[in-house]
Amino acid sequence: MKAEFDVIVIGAGHAGLTAAICAAEEGASVCVLEVAPRNLRGGNSRHTRNLRAMHEEPMHSLDGQYGYEEYWQDLIRVTGGQTDEPLARLTIQRSEDSIDWLKQHGVAFQPPLSGTLHLGRTNAFFLGGGKALMNALFQAAEDLGIHVMYETEDVSLKFEAGQFRSASFTRAAVSQHKESCQVEGRAIVVAAGGFEANLEWLAEAWGDAVLNFLVRGTPYNRGDILKQLLDAGAEKVGDVRQCHAVAIDGRAPKFDGGICSRIDCVPLGIVVNQAGERFYDEGEDFWPKRYAIWGRLVAEQNNQVAYTIIDDKAQGLFMPPVFPAVQSDSIEGLAQTLGLPPSQLCQTVEGFNQAVASGEFNHQDLDGCRTEGLAINKSHWARTIDQPPYRAYLLRPGITFTYLGVRVDERAMVQFENHHDSNVFAAGEIMAGNVLGEGYLAGIGMTIGSVFGRIAGKEAATLAVG
Secondary structure, eight states, rough: OOEEEEEEEESSSSSHHHHHHHHHHTTTOEEEEOSSSSGGTTGGGGOOEEEEOOOSBTTTOOOOOOOOHHHHHHHHHHHTTTHHHHHHHHHHHHTTTHHHHHHTTOOOOOOOOOTTTTTTTTTTEEEEEHHHHHHHHHHHHHHHTTTEEEEEEEEEEEEETEEEEEEEEEOTTSSSSSEEEEEEEEEEOOOOSTTTTOOOHHHHHHHHGGHHHHHHHHTTTOOOOHHHHHHHBBOOOSSSEEEEEEEEEEEEEEEEOGGGGOOOOGSSSEEEOTSSOOOTTTTOGGGGGGGGGGHHHHHTTGGGGGEEOOOOTTTTSSOSSOOOOEEEHHHHHHHHHTTTHHHHHHHHHHHHHHOOOOOOOTTSOOOOOOOOOOOSSSSSSSOOSSSSEEEEEEEEEEEEEEEEOOBBBBTTTBBBBBBBBSSSSGGGGGGGGGTTOOOOOOOOOHHHHHHHHHHHHHHHHHHHHO
Protein backbone atom coordinates (compact mmCIF):
# COMPACT_ATOMS: atom_id res chain seq x y z
CA MET A 1 0.00 0.00 0.00
CA LYS A 2 1.22 3.48 -0.87
CA ALA A 3 -0.65 6.72 -0.19
CA GLU A 4 -0.13 10.46 0.05
CA PHE A 5 -1.48 12.88 2.67
CA ASP A 6 -0.87 16.50 3.52
CA VAL A 7 0.01 15.75 7.15
CA ILE A 8 1.22 12.55 8.78
CA VAL A 9 0.85 12.22 12.57
CA ILE A 10 2.84 9.58 14.46
CA GLY A 11 1.05 8.56 17.65
CA ALA A 12 -2.64 8.57 18.57
CA GLY A 13 -2.54 9.85 22.12
CA HIS A 14 -3.98 13.16 23.29
CA ALA A 15 -1.23 15.28 21.69
CA GLY A 16 -1.29 13.36 18.40
CA LEU A 17 -5.06 13.42 17.96
CA THR A 18 -5.20 17.09 18.94
CA ALA A 19 -2.66 17.85 16.23
CA ALA A 20 -4.53 15.69 13.70
CA ILE A 21 -7.86 17.39 14.42
CA CYS A 22 -6.37 20.88 14.19
CA ALA A 23 -4.63 20.03 10.91
CA ALA A 24 -7.84 18.62 9.43
CA GLU A 25 -9.80 21.68 10.52
CA GLU A 26 -7.29 23.77 8.55
CA GLY A 27 -8.16 21.79 5.43
CA ALA A 28 -5.36 19.23 5.41
CA SER A 29 -5.75 15.54 4.64
CA VAL A 30 -4.41 13.67 7.66
CA CYS A 31 -3.20 10.15 8.37
CA VAL A 32 -2.43 8.99 11.92
CA LEU A 33 -0.11 6.02 12.48
CA GLU A 34 -0.63 4.21 15.79
CA VAL A 35 1.49 1.24 16.86
CA ALA A 36 -1.05 -0.13 19.35
CA PRO A 37 -4.12 -2.17 18.42
CA ARG A 38 -7.46 -0.38 18.44
CA ASN A 39 -8.48 -1.66 21.88
CA LEU A 40 -5.28 -0.23 23.43
CA ARG A 41 -5.23 3.03 21.48
CA GLY A 42 -4.61 6.35 23.16
CA GLY A 43 -1.12 5.84 24.57
CA ASN A 44 -0.57 7.08 28.10
CA SER A 45 -3.46 9.53 27.69
CA ARG A 46 -6.03 6.82 28.38
CA HIS A 47 -4.63 6.58 31.92
CA THR A 48 -4.91 10.30 32.66
CA ARG A 49 -7.65 12.15 34.47
CA ASN A 50 -6.98 15.90 34.30
CA LEU A 51 -5.00 18.80 32.89
CA ARG A 52 -3.73 21.97 34.55
CA ALA A 53 -5.18 25.19 33.15
CA MET A 54 -4.63 28.86 33.88
CA HIS A 55 -7.83 30.79 34.59
CA GLU A 56 -8.40 34.27 35.99
CA GLU A 57 -11.90 33.46 37.27
CA PRO A 58 -13.98 30.33 38.01
CA MET A 59 -14.65 28.33 34.85
CA HIS A 60 -16.37 25.03 34.13
CA SER A 61 -15.35 22.69 36.96
CA LEU A 62 -12.51 24.89 38.24
CA ASP A 63 -12.84 26.88 41.47
CA GLY A 64 -11.52 30.37 42.13
CA GLN A 65 -8.55 31.75 40.23
CA TYR A 66 -5.27 30.22 39.06
CA GLY A 67 -3.50 33.08 37.39
CA TYR A 68 -0.52 33.31 35.08
CA GLU A 69 2.01 34.42 37.69
CA GLU A 70 1.05 31.75 40.24
CA TYR A 71 1.24 29.05 37.56
CA TRP A 72 4.65 30.35 36.45
CA GLN A 73 6.01 30.38 40.00
CA ASP A 74 4.72 26.85 40.58
CA LEU A 75 6.50 25.65 37.44
CA ILE A 76 9.74 27.41 38.29
CA ARG A 77 9.69 25.92 41.78
CA VAL A 78 9.20 22.29 40.73
CA THR A 79 11.66 22.47 37.82
CA GLY A 80 14.28 24.39 39.75
CA GLY A 81 14.40 26.77 36.80
CA GLN A 82 15.29 23.94 34.40
CA THR A 83 12.89 24.99 31.66
CA ASP A 84 12.91 26.81 28.33
CA GLU A 85 11.31 30.03 29.55
CA PRO A 86 9.65 31.19 26.31
CA LEU A 87 8.13 27.76 25.72
CA ALA A 88 7.10 27.40 29.35
CA ARG A 89 5.39 30.79 29.32
CA LEU A 90 3.69 29.90 26.04
CA THR A 91 2.41 26.67 27.61
CA ILE A 92 0.87 28.58 30.51
CA GLN A 93 -0.65 31.29 28.32
CA ARG A 94 -2.23 28.84 25.90
CA SER A 95 -3.41 26.49 28.66
CA GLU A 96 -6.36 28.81 29.26
CA ASP A 97 -7.88 27.73 25.93
CA SER A 98 -7.39 24.00 26.49
CA ILE A 99 -10.65 23.27 28.30
CA ASP A 100 -12.84 25.15 25.82
CA TRP A 101 -11.11 23.41 22.91
CA LEU A 102 -11.70 19.98 24.41
CA LYS A 103 -15.32 20.77 25.23
CA GLN A 104 -15.85 21.86 21.64
CA HIS A 105 -14.61 18.44 20.57
CA GLY A 106 -16.88 16.38 22.77
CA VAL A 107 -14.94 16.09 26.04
CA ALA A 108 -16.92 16.50 29.27
CA PHE A 109 -15.55 17.59 32.65
CA GLN A 110 -16.42 16.96 36.29
CA PRO A 111 -15.42 18.36 39.70
CA PRO A 112 -12.43 16.64 41.35
CA LEU A 113 -13.23 13.52 43.33
CA SER A 114 -13.07 13.45 47.12
CA GLY A 115 -9.55 12.71 48.31
CA THR A 116 -7.91 14.38 45.29
CA LEU A 117 -5.74 16.80 47.20
CA HIS A 118 -5.35 20.49 46.30
CA LEU A 119 -6.47 20.25 42.67
CA GLY A 120 -9.98 21.73 42.61
CA ARG A 121 -8.62 25.17 41.73
CA THR A 122 -5.84 24.22 39.31
CA ASN A 123 -6.84 21.07 37.41
CA ALA A 124 -9.84 20.23 35.24
CA PHE A 125 -10.93 16.58 35.50
CA PHE A 126 -12.24 14.58 32.53
CA LEU A 127 -15.64 13.00 33.08
CA GLY A 128 -14.96 9.30 32.67
CA GLY A 129 -11.18 9.74 32.81
CA GLY A 130 -8.63 9.40 30.05
CA LYS A 131 -10.46 6.72 28.09
CA ALA A 132 -13.53 8.93 27.77
CA LEU A 133 -11.29 11.82 26.72
CA MET A 134 -9.66 9.74 24.01
CA ASN A 135 -12.92 8.23 22.79
CA ALA A 136 -14.31 11.74 22.31
CA LEU A 137 -11.22 12.80 20.33
CA PHE A 138 -11.30 9.67 18.18
CA GLN A 139 -14.94 10.42 17.38
CA ALA A 140 -14.04 13.98 16.44
CA ALA A 141 -11.22 12.66 14.23
CA GLU A 142 -13.58 10.22 12.51
CA ASP A 143 -16.12 12.99 11.89
CA LEU A 144 -13.38 15.00 10.15
CA GLY A 145 -12.38 12.11 7.90
CA ILE A 146 -8.97 11.58 9.52
CA HIS A 147 -7.47 8.23 8.52
CA VAL A 148 -6.21 6.27 11.56
CA MET A 149 -4.08 3.18 10.97
CA TYR A 150 -3.53 0.81 13.92
CA GLU A 151 -0.82 -1.78 14.58
CA THR A 152 1.69 0.05 12.39
CA GLU A 153 4.94 -1.72 13.22
CA ASP A 154 8.58 -1.08 12.31
CA VAL A 155 7.85 2.52 11.34
CA SER A 156 10.81 3.98 9.46
CA LEU A 157 10.92 7.71 8.72
CA LYS A 158 12.80 9.04 5.70
CA PHE A 159 14.47 12.43 6.09
CA GLU A 160 16.49 14.54 3.68
CA ALA A 161 18.35 17.59 5.02
CA GLY A 162 15.97 17.97 7.96
CA GLN A 163 12.89 17.47 5.80
CA PHE A 164 10.44 14.58 6.21
CA ARG A 165 9.66 12.66 3.03
CA SER A 166 7.84 9.44 3.89
CA ALA A 167 7.07 6.79 6.50
CA SER A 168 7.37 3.08 5.76
CA PHE A 169 5.87 0.43 8.03
CA THR A 170 4.20 -2.94 8.19
CA ARG A 171 0.77 -3.86 9.45
CA ALA A 172 -1.31 -6.98 9.72
CA ALA A 173 -3.42 -7.63 6.62
CA VAL A 174 -6.71 -9.53 6.51
CA SER A 175 -4.83 -12.75 5.77
CA GLN A 176 -2.72 -12.20 8.90
CA HIS A 177 0.34 -11.71 6.72
CA LYS A 178 2.33 -8.52 7.15
CA GLU A 179 1.58 -5.84 4.61
CA SER A 180 4.30 -3.37 3.62
CA CYS A 181 3.04 0.20 3.52
CA GLN A 182 4.35 3.66 2.74
CA VAL A 183 2.75 7.06 3.28
CA GLU A 184 4.16 10.32 2.00
CA GLY A 185 3.38 13.69 3.53
CA ARG A 186 4.15 17.34 3.08
CA ALA A 187 4.56 17.68 6.86
CA ILE A 188 4.72 15.39 9.86
CA VAL A 189 3.82 15.74 13.55
CA VAL A 190 5.66 13.35 15.83
CA ALA A 191 3.69 12.62 18.99
CA ALA A 192 4.96 9.13 19.71
CA GLY A 193 5.76 9.55 23.40
CA GLY A 194 9.00 8.85 25.22
CA PHE A 195 11.03 5.69 25.79
CA GLU A 196 9.86 4.64 29.25
CA ALA A 197 8.88 1.14 28.06
CA ASN A 198 12.35 0.56 26.64
CA LEU A 199 14.12 -0.89 29.66
CA GLU A 200 17.35 -1.35 27.73
CA TRP A 201 17.51 2.40 27.03
CA LEU A 202 16.58 3.23 30.62
CA ALA A 203 19.36 0.93 31.82
CA GLU A 204 21.92 3.23 30.18
CA ALA A 205 21.06 5.75 32.90
CA TRP A 206 19.82 3.59 35.78
CA GLY A 207 21.71 0.31 35.38
CA ASP A 208 20.17 -2.89 36.71
CA ALA A 209 17.78 -0.90 38.92
CA VAL A 210 15.40 -0.68 35.95
CA LEU A 211 14.61 -4.37 36.39
CA ASN A 212 12.54 -3.31 39.43
CA PHE A 213 10.81 -0.40 37.67
CA LEU A 214 7.15 -0.63 36.75
CA VAL A 215 5.79 1.22 33.72
CA ARG A 216 2.51 2.92 34.55
CA GLY A 217 1.44 3.39 30.96
CA THR A 218 1.57 1.82 27.53
CA PRO A 219 4.18 -0.83 26.68
CA TYR A 220 4.43 0.68 23.17
CA ASN A 221 6.41 3.80 24.11
CA ARG A 222 9.86 2.44 23.30
CA GLY A 223 11.37 5.58 21.80
CA ASP A 224 11.86 4.23 18.27
CA ILE A 225 10.66 7.46 16.63
CA LEU A 226 12.67 9.59 19.06
CA LYS A 227 15.82 7.66 18.21
CA GLN A 228 15.23 8.10 14.48
CA LEU A 229 14.81 11.84 14.93
CA LEU A 230 18.02 12.12 16.94
CA ASP A 231 19.89 10.00 14.38
CA ALA A 232 18.60 12.33 11.65
CA GLY A 233 20.15 15.32 13.41
CA ALA A 234 17.31 16.63 15.56
CA GLU A 235 18.60 18.63 18.50
CA LYS A 236 18.34 16.85 21.82
CA VAL A 237 16.73 18.33 24.91
CA GLY A 238 16.53 16.96 28.45
CA ASP A 239 18.41 14.49 30.64
CA VAL A 240 18.14 10.75 30.12
CA ARG A 241 17.69 10.26 33.89
CA GLN A 242 14.89 12.78 34.28
CA CYS A 243 11.36 11.47 34.05
CA HIS A 244 7.89 11.55 35.53
CA ALA A 245 8.13 8.72 38.02
CA VAL A 246 5.85 8.20 41.01
CA ALA A 247 5.65 5.78 43.89
CA ILE A 248 3.12 3.12 42.97
CA ASP A 249 1.85 -0.04 44.58
CA GLY A 250 4.52 -2.72 44.26
CA ARG A 251 1.82 -5.22 43.31
CA ALA A 252 0.92 -3.32 40.11
CA PRO A 253 1.54 -5.01 36.74
CA LYS A 254 4.74 -4.41 34.80
CA PHE A 255 2.89 -2.25 32.24
CA ASP A 256 -0.39 -0.35 32.00
CA GLY A 257 -1.19 -0.17 35.73
CA GLY A 258 -2.40 3.37 35.22
CA ILE A 259 -3.57 5.95 37.73
CA CYS A 260 -5.26 3.48 40.06
CA SER A 261 -1.90 2.01 41.12
CA ARG A 262 -0.56 5.31 42.49
CA ILE A 263 -0.22 5.64 46.27
CA ASP A 264 -1.36 9.08 47.47
CA CYS A 265 -1.12 8.75 51.24
CA VAL A 266 2.62 9.58 51.42
CA PRO A 267 2.08 13.11 52.89
CA LEU A 268 -0.19 11.68 55.60
CA GLY A 269 2.32 9.29 57.15
CA ILE A 270 5.95 8.28 56.86
CA VAL A 271 7.94 6.40 54.22
CA VAL A 272 10.71 3.97 55.15
CA ASN A 273 13.15 1.82 53.21
CA GLN A 274 13.98 -1.87 53.75
CA ALA A 275 16.10 -0.91 56.74
CA GLY A 276 13.02 0.62 58.41
CA GLU A 277 14.43 4.16 58.15
CA ARG A 278 12.95 7.34 56.72
CA PHE A 279 14.89 8.91 53.83
CA TYR A 280 13.00 12.06 52.71
CA ASP A 281 10.59 14.77 53.88
CA GLU A 282 7.11 13.37 53.18
CA GLY A 283 5.47 16.77 53.73
CA GLU A 284 7.79 19.01 51.74
CA ASP A 285 5.04 20.62 49.67
CA PHE A 286 1.56 20.00 48.32
CA TRP A 287 1.33 16.48 46.94
CA PRO A 288 0.52 17.50 43.33
CA LYS A 289 3.84 19.39 43.30
CA ARG A 290 5.89 16.56 44.79
CA TYR A 291 4.32 13.19 43.95
CA ALA A 292 6.34 12.89 40.72
CA ILE A 293 9.70 12.92 42.57
CA TRP A 294 8.87 9.90 44.68
CA GLY A 295 9.48 7.36 41.95
CA ARG A 296 13.07 8.53 41.70
CA LEU A 297 13.44 8.60 45.49
CA VAL A 298 12.24 5.00 45.77
CA ALA A 299 14.48 4.01 42.85
CA GLU A 300 17.48 5.19 44.87
CA GLN A 301 16.67 2.84 47.77
CA ASN A 302 17.99 -0.70 48.15
CA ASN A 303 16.18 -3.05 45.75
CA GLN A 304 14.10 -0.06 44.61
CA VAL A 305 11.41 -0.59 47.24
CA ALA A 306 9.98 1.44 50.11
CA TYR A 307 6.93 1.37 52.38
CA THR A 308 4.49 4.11 53.30
CA ILE A 309 2.98 3.76 56.77
CA ILE A 310 -0.13 5.48 58.11
CA ASP A 311 -2.45 5.04 61.06
CA ASP A 312 -6.21 5.13 61.20
CA LYS A 313 -6.35 8.94 61.33
CA ALA A 314 -5.36 9.08 57.66
CA GLN A 315 -8.26 6.98 56.43
CA GLY A 316 -10.62 8.86 54.12
CA LEU A 317 -8.16 11.68 53.42
CA PHE A 318 -6.66 10.28 50.20
CA MET A 319 -7.79 8.51 47.05
CA PRO A 320 -7.63 4.78 47.86
CA PRO A 321 -5.54 2.70 45.43
CA VAL A 322 -6.77 -0.45 43.75
CA PHE A 323 -5.00 -2.87 46.12
CA PRO A 324 -5.81 -3.03 49.86
CA ALA A 325 -3.21 -2.03 52.43
CA VAL A 326 -1.30 -4.43 54.65
CA GLN A 327 -2.81 -3.98 58.10
CA SER A 328 -1.88 -4.71 61.71
CA ASP A 329 -2.86 -3.58 65.20
CA SER A 330 0.80 -2.93 66.09
CA ILE A 331 3.86 -1.46 64.41
CA GLU A 332 5.81 -4.58 65.31
CA GLY A 333 3.19 -6.77 63.65
CA LEU A 334 3.22 -4.54 60.58
CA ALA A 335 6.99 -4.85 60.35
CA GLN A 336 6.84 -8.63 60.58
CA THR A 337 4.24 -8.82 57.82
CA LEU A 338 6.27 -6.52 55.58
CA GLY A 339 9.56 -8.27 56.28
CA LEU A 340 11.09 -5.17 57.88
CA PRO A 341 13.28 -5.23 61.01
CA PRO A 342 10.68 -4.81 63.82
CA SER A 343 12.98 -3.12 66.32
CA GLN A 344 14.21 -0.54 63.80
CA LEU A 345 10.73 0.27 62.49
CA CYS A 346 9.42 0.68 66.05
CA GLN A 347 12.37 2.95 66.81
CA THR A 348 11.70 5.03 63.68
CA VAL A 349 8.02 5.47 64.51
CA GLU A 350 8.68 6.25 68.18
CA GLY A 351 11.36 8.81 67.27
CA PHE A 352 9.05 10.40 64.74
CA ASN A 353 6.18 10.59 67.24
CA GLN A 354 8.38 12.24 69.86
CA ALA A 355 9.54 14.83 67.33
CA VAL A 356 6.03 15.93 66.27
CA ALA A 357 5.44 19.55 67.29
CA SER A 358 2.00 20.74 68.26
CA GLY A 359 0.00 22.35 65.48
CA GLU A 360 -3.41 22.41 63.83
CA PHE A 361 -3.64 19.72 61.16
CA ASN A 362 -5.07 20.84 57.81
CA HIS A 363 -4.24 18.60 54.84
CA GLN A 364 -5.69 21.21 52.45
CA ASP A 365 -3.07 23.79 53.44
CA LEU A 366 0.65 23.99 54.22
CA ASP A 367 -0.11 23.60 57.90
CA GLY A 368 2.13 23.99 60.96
CA CYS A 369 2.20 20.30 61.84
CA ARG A 370 5.89 19.44 61.58
CA THR A 371 8.66 17.56 63.33
CA GLU A 372 11.67 19.07 65.08
CA GLY A 373 15.09 17.66 65.83
CA LEU A 374 15.18 14.77 63.36
CA ALA A 375 17.92 14.24 60.80
CA ILE A 376 15.13 14.38 58.20
CA ASN A 377 12.24 16.49 59.43
CA LYS A 378 8.74 16.43 58.03
CA SER A 379 7.69 19.98 57.10
CA HIS A 380 3.89 19.68 57.07
CA TRP A 381 1.07 17.28 57.99
CA ALA A 382 3.15 15.56 60.67
CA ARG A 383 0.92 13.74 63.16
CA THR A 384 1.82 11.01 65.59
CA ILE A 385 1.38 7.51 64.23
CA ASP A 386 -0.36 5.99 67.22
CA GLN A 387 -3.93 5.06 66.33
CA PRO A 388 -4.41 1.46 65.16
CA PRO A 389 -5.00 -0.27 62.91
CA TYR A 390 -1.77 0.63 61.19
CA ARG A 391 -1.60 0.31 57.42
CA ALA A 392 1.23 0.09 54.89
CA TYR A 393 1.70 -0.06 51.16
CA LEU A 394 4.72 -1.51 49.36
CA LEU A 395 6.12 1.09 46.95
CA ARG A 396 8.06 0.67 43.72
CA PRO A 397 9.12 3.25 41.11
CA GLY A 398 6.37 3.72 38.53
CA ILE A 399 7.70 5.52 35.48
CA THR A 400 5.15 7.45 33.42
CA PHE A 401 7.20 9.20 30.75
CA THR A 402 10.75 10.30 30.06
CA TYR A 403 11.97 13.89 29.58
CA LEU A 404 14.73 13.29 27.03
CA GLY A 405 13.31 14.47 23.71
CA VAL A 406 13.67 16.80 20.74
CA ARG A 407 14.07 20.55 20.89
CA VAL A 408 11.28 22.61 19.37
CA ASP A 409 10.57 26.30 18.83
CA GLU A 410 7.40 28.28 19.49
CA ARG A 411 5.87 26.84 16.31
CA ALA A 412 6.44 23.32 17.66
CA MET A 413 8.93 22.84 14.82
CA VAL A 414 11.68 20.33 15.56
CA GLN A 415 15.10 21.95 15.49
CA PHE A 416 17.67 20.16 13.34
CA GLU A 417 21.38 20.80 13.44
CA ASN A 418 22.42 22.99 10.49
CA HIS A 419 18.82 23.33 9.24
CA HIS A 420 16.71 26.31 10.31
CA ASP A 421 13.40 25.33 8.74
CA SER A 422 11.78 21.94 8.68
CA ASN A 423 8.46 20.25 7.95
CA VAL A 424 8.79 18.22 11.15
CA PHE A 425 6.76 19.22 14.21
CA ALA A 426 6.45 17.62 17.64
CA ALA A 427 3.91 17.53 20.46
CA GLY A 428 3.44 15.76 23.78
CA GLU A 429 5.91 13.67 25.73
CA ILE A 430 8.48 13.53 22.92
CA MET A 431 9.12 17.27 23.42
CA ALA A 432 7.97 17.79 27.02
CA GLY A 433 11.59 18.11 28.17
CA ASN A 434 11.62 21.60 26.68
CA VAL A 435 9.29 22.64 29.51
CA LEU A 436 10.16 20.02 32.13
CA GLY A 437 13.89 19.86 32.74
CA GLU A 438 13.08 18.19 36.04
CA GLY A 439 10.17 17.91 38.45
CA TYR A 440 6.48 17.95 37.63
CA LEU A 441 3.18 19.70 38.28
CA ALA A 442 0.10 17.49 38.34
CA GLY A 443 -1.65 17.66 34.98
CA ILE A 444 0.96 19.70 33.12
CA GLY A 445 1.93 16.81 30.85
CA MET A 446 -1.57 16.88 29.37
CA THR A 447 -1.37 20.67 29.16
CA ILE A 448 1.84 20.45 27.13
CA GLY A 449 0.14 17.92 24.84
CA SER A 450 -2.88 20.17 24.40
CA VAL A 451 -0.95 23.37 23.73
CA PHE A 452 1.70 21.96 21.41
CA GLY A 453 -0.70 19.54 19.76
CA ARG A 454 -2.83 22.49 18.65
CA ILE A 455 0.19 24.51 17.58
CA ALA A 456 1.84 21.60 15.73
CA GLY A 457 -1.33 20.62 13.89
CA LYS A 458 -2.06 24.13 12.65
CA GLU A 459 1.57 24.83 11.71
CA ALA A 460 1.90 21.53 9.85
CA ALA A 461 -1.33 22.18 7.95
CA THR A 462 -0.29 25.72 7.07
CA LEU A 463 2.98 24.44 5.69
CA ALA A 464 1.30 21.61 3.79
CA VAL A 465 -1.70 23.36 2.25
CA GLY A 466 -0.97 27.07 2.73
